[in-house]
Amino acid sequence: MSKPHIIAVPFPAQGHVMPLMEFSQCLAHQDFKVTFVNTEHIHKQVMNALADESHIRNDHIHLVSIPDGLEPGEGRNGPAMLFEATQAVMHKNLEELIEKINKGEDERISCLIADDSCGWALEVARKMKIARVVAFWPSAAATLVLNLSIPKLIHEGIINNDGTVLKYQMVQLGPKMPTIKSTNFVWACTGNSSTQKILFQFMEGTNKNVKLVDRLVCNSAYELEPAAFALEPQILPIGPLLASRRLGNSAGSLWPPDSTCLKWLDEQPPCSVIYVAFGSTTIFYQTQFQELALALELSNRPFLWVVRPDICDNPLYPEGYQDRLGSRGLMVSWAPQQKVLAHPSIACFISHCGWNSTMEGISNGIPFLCWPYFADQFIDESYICDVWKVGLRFDKNESGIITRGEIKNKVEKLLDDEDFRARALKLKEMAMTNVNEGGQSNKIFKSFIEWIKS
Known part of the structure; x- marks a missing residue:
């Protein structure tokens, strides 16, 4: 048959x-x-x-x-x-x-x-x-x-017939559902x-x-x-x-992963590495790119950062950056993410909160720092920070930038509080x-x- x-x-x-x-x-x-x-x-x-x-x-x-x-x-x-x-x-x-x-x-x-x-x-x-x-x-x-x-x-007058937001408010579709700003609806945050x-x-x-x-x-x-x-x-x-x-x-990736980063992870202490990855479409302005680079340097922790060639118009690191870092920071163009997140050296995940990344992170018991970009990522951020309580969100300054100080402080706050890791491990058990x-x-x-x- x-x-x-x-x-x-x-x-x-x-x-x-x-x-x-x-x-x-x-x-x-x-x-x-x-x-x-x-x-x-x-x-x-x-x-x-x-x-x-x-x-x-x-x-x-x-x-x-x-x-x-x-x-x-x-x-x-x-x-x-x-x-x-x-x-x-x-x-x-x-x-x-x-x-x-x-x-x-x-x-x-x-x-x-x-x-x-x-x-x-x-x-x-x-x-x-x-x-x-x-x-x-x-x-x-x-x-x-x-x-x-x-x-x-539409009936409640929160949006009109073409999706334009009429009321700027927090929306919760049901008890214990994620809370989301109306301006962050999937279709409304494109600018x-x-x-x-x-x-x-x-x-x-x-x-x-x-x-x-x-x-x-x-x-x-x-x-x-x-x-x-x-x-x-x-x-x-x-x-x-x-x-x-x-x-x-895993198959279906649109970029060849750089698996050499797994050997580098083998050399790092358990729960020490900040993993930074923003998926396949997030774009940065040069100013924001440099703030993130300097924040990772200031953290004094080992980090693995996925820097797609198209993540920025011309991704320029601060002068002398790689020399100052030595082997403490590793930048790759794409990573075998599921294997990275399953690695015992990973301490936390700075993420755009795409659903695949969210599922991969929680399935490995990893706490998050949330940096959503568009579409459904704001709903996922609300799950991570408000519902499951396994991560923290970043706050932007008046110019719309997440500063190096904000990033460094949130990394410390997340990693100094054992409860985030404990809740993340419980969530992993539940998912599995x-x-x-x-x-x-x-x-x-x-x-x-x-x-x-x-």
Whole structure:
């Protein structure tokens, strides 16, 4: 009998590709065949980053690509351009791919799993009468609850019909939910009104997408967000999705990781290293970049700092910086983050609070210093600081800068208080219990497998 064949479609961005790839690898371990569909641009980056792609091939995962509708030179960093392009052309390209696959003997697609942001892919699945259609939500359940609350926010006069914030206030969608400033709503913190409108339409679209699917799965755990899951019980938690759970390597990174940093970590004392990483899209102005560099120097602690080549227009370190640091600080362009956070030398994580980073940090019992940039990162910061109490937020000065003094003080405050580490270790235990045999995420995953096979 042929294996059930799943087609997986992520939204074309790092924070979406990696968790769906991890989910696909979990499915491949259950003897499913998976065709993983990236855009051509993302596919090329993933293949370049995979020095050894055998662990993908052996897992019955077939990596394929379709065009995203943008020209090679067009910028893909802006969410607005990506949303418009993917909506315009990718549905037709996906249809053609599915038709081609379905012509093969014993190859027919029996299930489509698409990022909930890819409504066009879910519509294709319905149009082509694919038997099982699943939306995958890679972020916190609370972020999806916010999207689903848009009609209520409009009704209460907090936002208008295009997402513009009318009332500047703290919003809590339910008891024990994260509290967030209305100006920090996912679509409202872009600083650009046309991008905001496109993002808002996109977020509203996720509400319609939920109605197109048979199942809605989420990279979270019930005990991490009980209030969110109580408000929207159709969201099924199957996380945290981590490569370490499979004793495997994570795949789907868009940059080759510099694994030499693991040897450097081996040489550092336990719980001594500040790990600094801001994900794949955070951009710094030169002034802020230098303040952070000087703060890390002033901390007198060892640090590992991920400095992407595009993190700053021209990332210039303060004069004589690397000479003064010697071997105390290590800068790399990209790191194998799950392995770094699992390393015993890590003391804390200065993070942009993307959901993948948040899940990886809490799953390793690491306290946070929060530096959110945009989108859902402010909700994640509220979980970390206000709900779970495993981290601290930075305060900006009147010029909008997080100063070296503020960074140094918060590092000391976090690391001098044992309670942060103790709470982080409890949260780790809670997260891991969910994915272990008998845990709630584990049970939901097993039931999901049975449903696809039925």
